[in-house]
Amino acid sequence: MADEEKLKPEEIEAVERLGKAKETIEQELRKIIVGMESVVEEVLIAIFARGHVLLVGVPGLAKTLLISTLAQSLSLSFKRIQFTPDLMPSDITGTEVIQEDKATGERIFKFLQGPIFANVILADEINRTPPKTQASLLEAMQERQVTISGNRNALPEPFFVLATQNPIEQEGTYPLPEAQLDRFMFMTMVGYPDRNEEMEIIDKTTTTYTPDIKPVLSGEEIMTLQELVRKVEVDNDVKNYIMDVVRKTRCNEKEAPDFVNEWVAWGAGPRACQYLVLGGKAKAILEGRVKVHREDVDRVAHPVLRHRVITNFNAEAEGMNSDKVIDRLIA
Numbered sequence: 001m002a003d004e005e006k007l008k009p010e011e012i013e014a015v016e017r018l019g020k021a022k023e024t025i026e027q028e029l030r031k032i033i034v035g036m037e038s039v040v041e042e043v044l045i046a047i048f049a050r051g052h053v054l055l056v057g058v059p060g061l062a063k064t065l066l067i068s069t070l071a072q073s074l075s076l077s078f079k080r081i082q083f084t085p086d087l088m089p090s091d092i093t094g095t096e097v098i099q100e101d102k103a104t105g106e107r108i109f110k111f112l113q114g115p116i117f118a119n120v121i122l123a124d125e126i127n128r129t130p131p132k133t134q135a136s137l138l139e140a141m142q143e144r145q146v147t148i149s150g151n152r153n154a155l156p157e158p159f160f161v162l163a164t165q166n167p168i169e170q171e172g173t174y175p176l177p178e179a180q181l182d183r184f185m186f187m188t189m190v191g192y193p194d195r196n197e198e199m200e201i202i203d204k205t206t207t208t209y210t211p212d213i214k215p216v217l218s219g220e221e222i223m224t225l226q227e228l229v230r231k232v233e234v235d236n237d238v239k240n241y242i243m244d245v246v247r248k249t250r251c252n253e254k255e256a257p258d259f260v261n262e263w264v265a266w267g268a269g270p271r272a273c274q275y276l277v278l279g280g281k282a283k284a285i286l287e288g289r290v291k292v293h294r295e296d297v298d299r300v301a302h303p304v305l306r307h308r309v310i311t312n313f314n315a316e317a318e319g320m321n322s323d324k325v326i327d328r329l330i331a
Helices: 009-030 037-048 065-073 089-092 131-143 196-207 219-231 235-248 258-263 270-286 294-305 311-317 322-330
Strands: 053-056 078-083 094-100 109-114 121-124 145-148 151-154 162-165 188-191 264-265
Touching: 009 037, 009 065, 009 219, 009 270, 037 162, 037 188, 037 219, 037 270, 037 294, 053 196, 065 078, 065 162, 089 094, 089 131, 094 145, 109 151, 131 145, 131 162, 145 311, 162 264, 188 294, 219 258, 219 270, 235 294, 258 264, 258 311, 270 294, 270 322, 294 322
Parallel strands: 053 162, 053 188, 078 121, 121 162
Antiparallel strands: 094 109, 145 151
8 A cells, every 4th residue: 555645844734723623613513503522523524534424313403404504614505405205316416408599599408507516415314215316416426526418517626415314214215225325434323412412402492592603614725634634644553453343344254253253244345444544534634633543443433334334133133233243343
């Protein structure tokens, strides 16, 4: 593997500035968002690692509010797409329409951009729409462009998709296949607030309180920092640790422990290694550091691996899930 490019002094200063900017972003979010510290951290890590996030949580936990507020604090354009069973791919990507040139009378095709042309996309309830429409979004996520009538249309940079999924209501849904889930860097679980947080939510949302969100970083600054993430140093022992964890998730491989062979149907692929490295780099850079520690990898292990480690019926019978398997692997 090629050695990371060494950071220049001015780039190290930029990393330190980002450490301070992270605190400011969190302060801005706290004006509206109560709790959810780990969710906010995972979303920020994914943004700076150029990854996408699948947020899983019951309705009413402020997932939409979090994403729109984050887009405001980062001076990014934001679009929300509500996924429904009748949504077509062109409703997301855009379509070509015939327009008449008034001067010449000539008819020409004009491309009308769909809601995918924004920096931050909220794909609300992505599992409510058929596979064909899901695939059009996932192509845009991977290629960062959409192709209409053979013409490629680049999406704005930075480009970031946050999809939401309701874990309890599965009737009339189209679950994302494993290959499509793998496009998401993180699967982030959004839980209920604790009692004090819920009281604060009531106070903020049932009074005349109107927060003013100030932009902290521009799109250009985010893209510069995304480039810096790739230059952060990772020692070989950390890379080997990442390889060990990922390879041990693969049942029937010689590295796999007995509990993985017993409980896991399918393990994580090479993309998990890539995202653990990038997630560790982004975590380090958000803390103003230019070197990845093993703790950074442990912090991102659950969101990276939980949708890539598929448990079997034995695990279900014994009350085991992906998160518990990951806990044991890290331990």
